[in-house]
Amino acid sequence: MTLSLKLPRADGTREEYRLVGTPIARPATRPTFNRIAYAAAHVVSDPLRDTTPWSNPAIDWDATMAFRHHLWGLGFKIAEAMDTAQRGMGLDWTGAQELIRRSLAEARTVDGANLACGAGTDQLDPADARSLDDVIRAYEEQIGFTEKHGGRAIMMASRALARVAKSPDDYRKVYGHILDQTREKVVLHWLGEMFDPQLAGYWGGGRFQDVLETVLDIIGDNRDKVEGIKISLLDSAKEVALRDRLPEGVLCFTGDDFNYAELIEGDGRKHSHALLGIFDAVAPSASRALAALATGDATTFRGVIEPTVPLSRKIFEAPTQYYKAGVVFLAWLNGHQRHFTMPGGMQSARGLLHYADIFRLADRANVLDRPDVAVSRMRNFLAVLGE
Template structure:
């Protein structure tokens, strides 16, 4: 049995024996009852100069192997999103290379892939609405040329340039008109990025959601769905129930995904989640249960992971990426607990200790013996024995 030393916020320590890994099986057929994308992270070169402000030096082999890990469990991959540290270490050059390489790997195995399209290659913080359209279009065409599906991400440039809801409708309509096939829109809440607090033209949810729904309704042939990451299940359901019949709700709610995906008689959400990057086998096993019509098993498998996800995504929420990389390292998918931009330092040892405890309790540790050895060694490195 594998034992770990856990630490509390007050510095007290305790011993815990880890449970055995759940006996989950990879799917023998494509997942069918829900569409699910895991927003994947990137792995840095161990000896790279991945300090704050430096260009990203990525371990491409390990980064792409992790995408194959997710595909092997039947999940789609959402790449070059905020989970990949976009705007927090992943620069424009690395973003394009990530999209190019991931698209090639997806083609090689028939894996489902969507990638983020934004305006973040433009260095000026303030640009015109016309320049926003051009910036979106440049990235859109590059992603389409690689054969990837598109998530039209919320743009900081648009948030700064737009003064009315009409400005959002105009920009989105012009960009969508240039898309060769339908895209997924993206609504990222202020918890993830404070600059997006008034996205879609208002801090008032009702007004902003009206604008988002108008954009989708006016461009039904170019919008396949929307990813909502407001961390509020009621708001997501409000929008979900008013979507055009041609559009799908992809939950990005890492606090409440179990009920939103499970759904009820009024409907359900599909998934595009950073949490699923940390919980690939559990997510797959739960969705396989849904495919088999076993709702009880779905809730039994996925339900306990929500407390772990809430810890990963706790405030400041935008540092959740540290937890995703930590889980990848614990589960043996990367050689070191390190991140581009030095972001592995964004969470404390007591926080990480809670992740170990909750991952064990929820069945999210794929190799408990590996996790125990790595965690205990990390504590020893920090003088805790």
């Protein structure tokens, strides 16, 4: 039986939308990939315990951990406590510590489970940062906490550093000091201002070519401590420019939620690995595509992954920092959580037409895992929002 529902359109009318997608089957066993693939996982809020959701949101830890098992079962590593989990936009450092502790403990119960944890400076309000030493102490606290609990760090971009740094040399000083202390290799994090406007001018600002030289200098000076770098600029040419010049053994992790399909496949010379927020939302499709690529089946890889790209571009459209709402919306439609509420009330960051477009594109990309559940929930959602 064909499922359908009425969806609003931008011209104020409604259309009878008939679903066309086919859910992606789960693998019988955990697949293997020939690309390192981190999925940046979201947290599930607990609306029955939220008393001050804007400042101290309650987390449903059971549902949050269950979603990580979902990702591990599909072959992914997890990038924990990243911006997808609303670090600095709903989840503070206290909440992130609990998330990191719980996820590291949970990973130890699963054979082959792997994760790395975001470590930044968000316990330091950028307005309170007075010096580079303030930033260094904040990084030391978070990376030290992560390593003390047996985790590996992803050194997140720092709003406080963007505020106090006066030159590229200031970035070299901070990163060099921190990387000199870490026990494990670290993944660096180059996040564009479209994801976080407070990061404007990061690495010292200026032309991209100048900024690139600063980043390469930092990596070159600390290459024994750098596993790789995640670059999220939504510009494939800039990512390739970085990728082509990384030292041997230092990996490029795409964070480009617009162009990930071509960057992961590569250009015949080099390819990117992945650390992506969109993998949270399209995990079964990404898993199947990556498993096919590992066998040399690029045709299946493209056929499965490319339909997810228009969906990702919609979710990450400007203002890009609100993409988390689309990620959690799909988790709800697919039955991974019982509600569509978010820390900080972030579900209100996007409008009804945006969510209707996500529904259409998710169906066409075969991302609706349980179409009957998705239709039922979408109808309720439309009714609540006044459609």
